[in-house]
Amino acid sequence: MLDEVILLDAYFSMFGMRVRIALAEKGVEYEYREQNLLNKGQYLLEMNPIHKKIPVLIHNGKPICESLIIVEYIDEVWKNNPLLPSDPYQRAQARFWADFIDKKVNDAGKRIWYMKGEQQQAAKEEFIEALQLLETELGDKPYFGGDKFGFVDLALIPFYCWFHAYETFGNFSTEEHCPKLIEWAERCEKIESVSKSLACPIKVYEFVLILKKKYGVK
Amino acid sequence: MGEELKLFRTWSSRYALRVVHALKIKDLEYETIFEDIKNKSTSLLEYNPIHKKVPVLVHNGKPICESLVILEYIDEIWKQSPLLPQDPYEKAMARFWAKFGDDKVMPSIWSVFISQRKDQEEAIAQAAGNLKFLEEQLTGKKFFGGETIGYLDIAFGWVANLISILEEIADLKLVDAEIFPLLSAWMNNFSDHPVINECWPPRDKMVEKFKAMREPYVEKVA
Numbered sequence: 098m099l100d101e102v103i104l105l106d107a108y109f110s111m112f113g114m115r116v117r118i119a120l121a122e123k124g125v126e127y128e129y130r131e132q133n134l135l136n137k138g139q140y141l142l143e144m145n146p147i148h149k150k151i152p153v154l155i156h157n158g159k160p161i162c163e164s165l166i167i168v169e170y171i172d173e174v175w176k177n178n179p180l181l182p183s184d185p186y187q188r189a190q191a192r193f194w195a196d197f198i199d200k201k202v203n204d205a206g207k208r209i210w211y212m213k214g215e216q217q218q219a220a221k222e223e224f225i226e227a228l229q230l231l232e233t234e235l236g237d238k239p240y241f242g243g244d245k246f247g248f249v250d251l252a253l254i255p256f257y258c259w260f261h262a263y264e265t266f267g268n269f270s271t272e273e274h275c276p277k278l279i280e281w282a283e284r285c286e287k288i289e290s291v292s293k294s295l296a297c298p299i300k301v302y303e304f305v306l307i308l309k310k311k312y313g314v315k
Numbered sequence: 316m317g318e319e320l321k322l323f324r325t326w327s328s329r330y331a332l333r334v335v336h337a338l339k340i341k342d343l344e345y346e347t348i349f350e351d352i353k354n355k356s357t358s359l360l361e362y363n364p365i366h367k368k369v370p371v372l373v374h375n376g377k378p379i380c381e382s383l384v385i386l387e388y389i390d391e392i393w394k395q396s397p398l399l400p401q402d403p404y405e406k407a408m409a410r411f412w413a414k415f416g417d418d419k420v421m422p423s424i425w426s427v428f429i430s431q432r433k434d435q436e437e438a439i440a441q442a443a444g445n446l447k448f449l450e451e452q453l454t455g456k457k458f459f460g461g462e463t464i465g466y467l468d469i470a471f472g473w474v475a476n477l478i479s480i481l482e483e484i485a486d487l488k489l490v491d492a493e494i495f496p497l498l499s500a501w502m503n504n505f506s507d508h509p510v511i512n513e514c515w516p517p518r519d520k521m522v523e524k525f526k527a528m529r530e531p532y533v534e535k536v537a
Contacts, residue, residue, distance in 0.1 A: 147415060147448060161407045163414060173403040185391040186377055192384045197365060230365060 102127035105141050105153040107134055109304050111203070112164035113152040114255035114294050119168045121290030122246075123175040165195050168251065181248045194234060194241065195252040201227035202256055209267040210305050211314055221267045225274045232278040239284060246288055250281075254291055257282040261298035262305045320345035323359050323371040325352060327516050327524055329473035330382040331370035336469045337386050339510045341393045383413055386466055398466040412452060412459070413470035420445045421473065427489060428481045428525075429532035439489070446495060449474070453497035457504055468505055475502040475511075480521050484529060 104120065104127050106113035120127055132141050132151050144153045144160040153160050154167045156174070161167050172180045181188050205227060208220035231253065235241055241249035260271050260282075272279045285291050309315070322338065322345050324331030338345055350359055350369055362371045362378035371378050372385045379388050390398040400406050423445050426438040449471070452459060459467035478490055479502075492499035505511055 156404075159404055161404070161411070163411055166407050166410045166414070169410070170403055170407040173406070185388055186374075186379070188391065189379045189384050189388040192387065193379070193381055196381055196384065 100125075101155075101157050103155040104129050105132050105144060105155070106130070106151050107132050109296050109301055110151055111255035111259060114258075114296070115164045115251055116152045116154060116167050116171070117294035118251050118254070118290050119171045119180060121294060122178055122180060122251075123171060124177070125171070125175055165199070165252065168248065172248075180242075180251060182242070191242070191248045194231070194249045197227070198231070198249070198252050198256075202231075202253070206256060206259060206263055209263045210309065211312070213315065217267060221269055224263065224267075225269070225271070228271060228275045228278055232275045232281075235277065235281055240281070246285060246291075250285055254282060254285045255295060257285070258295040258298045259301050259305075262302040265302060266305065266309075318343075319373075319375050321348060321373040322346070323348045323350055323356075323362065323373070324369045325350050327521060328369050329477060330368075332472055332476070332514065332516070333382045333469050334370045334372055334385050334389070335514045336464075336472055336511060337389050337398060339514060340396050340398070340464065340469075341389060342395070343389075343393060383410075383417075383470065386469060390466070396463075398460075398469065400460075400465070409459075409465070409467045412449075412467055415445075415448070416471055416474070420449065424478060424481065424489065427487070428485050429529060431532075431534065439487070442489060443494075446490065446498060450495050450498045453501055458501065464505065464508060464510065468501075472505070472511070474498075475505045476515055477521075477525075478502075480518065480525055484522060484526050 102120070102125055104113070104116060106116065106129060108131060117129075130140075132138060134151070137149060141151065141153065142149055144155055145151075145162045148162060150162070152164055152167060153162050154170070155161075156170075161170050168180065181191055202224065205220045205224035209217060209224060212220055231241075238244075240246050241253070264270055286295070320338070320343060322331070322334055324335065324347060326349060348356070348358070350356060352369075355367060359369070359371060360367055362373060363369075363380045366380060368380070370382055370385060371380050372388070373379075374388075374392070379385050386398060399409055420442070423438065423442040427435060427442050430438045452467075456462075458464050459471065474490075482489055490498055490502065506515070
């Protein structure tokens, strides 16, 4: 029986990018459906009634929501090219760091373009601190997964295409604070699944301009 | 082979309690280290330098942090009494609802607890909406895990333990048995289960603790 895989997503979403990368890493054929988040379609609302958000992966009619949960699902269903380590302790570390990225990088990043003044400054400091912790965790390894691109790399790399927007609005340089992390990001970008899944940083910046206008953020 | 298991916890942490429950279900022996949050031990800070929080499970000297990550680790190492479903879709659903519990349900319950008057009314409506999703998940089931306690029941343990304490302090009823019959029944079934029952923190101490936490938010009535 042929698998039917549909991805409800939005071009600029880092969370959607995670799923795109995972599906590409596994070589899974799927139908991509770009969603209008300002005018959410009925199908999205049916498939994710709880959060009404993307990404949603629909596998043979059954929806899975929340990007890291979707990626773990993909890893369990399609066993080729594993994303998570096989060792339980390494898996726990990978999950820990993916959770850290969600809690620390995502939230601070958003506040950089959404806030001003002291709040923005605080967000910048938190963001840089989070990246520096990640850089320490990376150490001398080519990827967080070791020799191979893996779960934590996938969890973090989509934020890289948002760095230009964060840096411009926050007036700072990530490379200045985390040069090794930028090297890692450039290494990841050479991977086909990553390069074809990430949004263009200039377009992201323009998108954030629209968002700022929409939310009345100067 | 001697397994060395240590759990860093506090007496009241609902996150640490998840790990306590899981270790009990798996029938595992371990050493407990109780932490004082105002005076964290050097060991805790070494084992969890990023978040500096409990729980931390240390297995043969290697630390695992974040309660839900710990649950999955325990389930992968010790195969008896499985916590997570085997089917990938069911597993994804369990993980989804556990995250929903932490990200949405808990903050909404907390909002009810610390707000008053109109804010509280709005908070109650929000919390009730979230609890309705949990109620629906229990359709046809005794536990979220089915016939036996599983990962999601443990993740929601705080619902069974903490909500009635908050209700008592704030003098309101959030989980009304008439509106949430399945959730109310689950709270009793879960709490009364021998594996869970023995591990609850002392109720009077919990009431005292959460009353103190609520103090700054409550306007004094003259």
